[in-house]
Amino acid sequence: MASVAMKKGRRAQDPTAEFFEDLATRGPEPLLQSASGTMRFDLKDGARVEHWYVTTDKGQSRVSHKEAKADAIIRTDKALFDKIATGKANVTAATLRGTLVLEGDIALVMAFQRLFPSPPRPRRRARPDDRKGSAR
């Protein structure tokens, strides 16, 4: 249990780490069902560059810092990626702006980017979950 508490403590300041750790521990992801390959994220944080490797196969993802051959490379600032990991910035728009640079297997990155969370909403409209099956 101690390790979980520690992780949580770290997550509060590091949305990027939180996102990747979450990804590593979640079950098979249907959105990645047809995507496979390794992505390398180069996240520039001041003078240093943080590397994350995500290898995905049939919906299951492994996350690591260990160097591996990448099919796609995503380069951006750590600060921007923190925003993307919390839904405050959009990958596609960032790519068009050139603040995020892609290389390699674009289909893989496109499948992967769907896992980033929704933007935070100031006033959440009640989701009509209770209406499920109202067409009955």
Place this chain on the structure above:
Amino acid sequence: MSGDLVQILEGNTFVVSDSAGDVEASPTDPTGLFSFDTRFLSEWILTINGERLNALSTDDLQYYETRFFLVPGTGTVYVDAKLSVIRQRAVGDGFREQLTIMNHDDKPVDLEVRIDAGSDFADLFEVKDALKKKGSYERRVERDRLVLGYKRETFERETVITSTSHAKIDEQGLTFKVRVEPHGQWATELAVTAVLGSLNVLTQRGDKRARPNMARGLTKWVHKAPTLETDVDSLKATYRRSLVDLAALRFETRTMPGHSLPAAGLPWFMTIFGRDSIFTSLQSLPFTPELAATTLRALGERQGTRIDDFRDEDPGRILHEARFGEMTAFEERPHSPYYGNADATAMYVVLLDEYERWTGDHRLVRDLEYQARAALNWIDEFADLQGNGYVSYKRRNEKTGLENQCWKDSWDSISYRDGALPGFPRATCELQGYAYDSKMRGARLARLVWHDQAFAERLEKEAGDLKRRFNHDFWVEDGEYFAVALDADGRQVDSLTSNIGHLLWSGIVDKSKAKTIARHLMSDRLFSGWGIRTLAVGEGRYNPIGYHVGSVWPFDNSFIAWGLRRYGFKEEAARVAEGILDAAQFFDGRLPEAFGGYPREMTKYPVQYPTACSPQAWSTGAPLLFLRTMLGLEPVGDYLVVDPALPASIGQLELLDIPGRWGRIDAFGRSRVGTSGR
């Protein structure tokens, strides 16, 4: 100046120039070289000894290539022209222009040939709305090339101009000092390259696609499609026009190189549109089924996963429009992509099922099971904004989102009889039809391919219930038709519109009501003789040249005719097909987006609605769907049922080598309605 605009394109790169080949764009003028929604040239002017040139003729060689025949001087008399000039231009990752000058005189001539070049790097949206640029410009000469640049923060775009012959290059353009011998000629090739900076990864560039391949590609495309034999020559011409235009409208995405889907329109809508790509794929399924497969994959890859108010995105929602320009990049527009439509998601499932029925491609249906389920889920979970069991729409992006999220997307398209406009949300009737159809078709796929009996039963139950409620709640008692919408209070928006035809197509109409609906569609109020009007004569907002309030849309009519056939109204379907196909003759086989709703006997020819975009994909697809409807083509199991019902004006109609799960098959139709059926 030369009036007519000439356009050529390849994918989403295109050039619009005047008939002399020059570009001299004002900020709001839609001419220039465009790529990925950015203008890379807004100035491209050829002069010889300081003089502009005059167009003798223009040859559209192919959709990606054109040739301009020019002479110096801008007068109207060319008698003394001793020089002629040919500019042959082909689009690729920018364009290449072969410039040839011929001297017809007995004496040599010394010429100063000049190309002035410039770019405002306008976003397509800026060209429409005349907005100011926020970044900075640069012009620089690098050895043998001129570079025009634009930069806003990390957003960088460049235009690189080179020439095969030696030129004196300055920051404003290129100058050639040329001597042309008697009866001799001089030539150079100019290359203009659009450089997308960090976005180059999204292009196919580096493939070095050569022109001959493009030409061969087009020939192959036309040959692969079924062959049409008919006694009506204009119909043959229309069919060929449709196939060639469809080829031009093909669009490749970086994630699926070698496969293309139909973009919405040329040149301004050469991008993925959920609605347009799906409708066009449906129309062209019996002819070019690969378009549907690519559309389904491409839209599936981009299906919504988040709840994002700016983009009107929900999980499972199929996108509306994707763009790549500066305003999208800086989130001044929501097209990265934008999801604000209320129909494409249900239509996605409809297309998947129709595709399976034609091709038997179970693999794709299995691959897209998750996407199809997410789409079906969207209908119940996210589209029922009022909690009344109907699909409705209201944009969440109130600044730059779309107000009307149905195909009739103009501001006044949905109105009460008296012309008043309802508030939001709006539940337009055709959306309920699409939802019904998607549930029925989803159920079929669930049984056949996903092997989920319980899901199939649930969907059918929901569809049955929706149909029952719909036939009650939308039925306008005193008019005996379906209301175009329910308003925010659940009241009927009671005008008579073409939307009721889509309801037949979806199958949501009770059998007992179908005859009345068909009668309305063919009545003088809706049927002009050329086609069915978007809004009936006599309604408050009716205007024969109003965009969605009286004009006739070929695409709309093609689906209505399909709907009429679905309910057994063969003769009516044939009459609609005949009217629109007759109209096509007046446009050289290229149907416009819409034309006027004037009665046929009044104008004798269809009055074109002024629009900048031609060909439009779903107008291009309309003749294809009419052919299917007239021949009564319907896949049943592994067979193709042919049940022709031709209009009086078509004596013979044969479609040979129709591709599908049966391999290739021929369909024959002969003579008048009723006499040729089986």
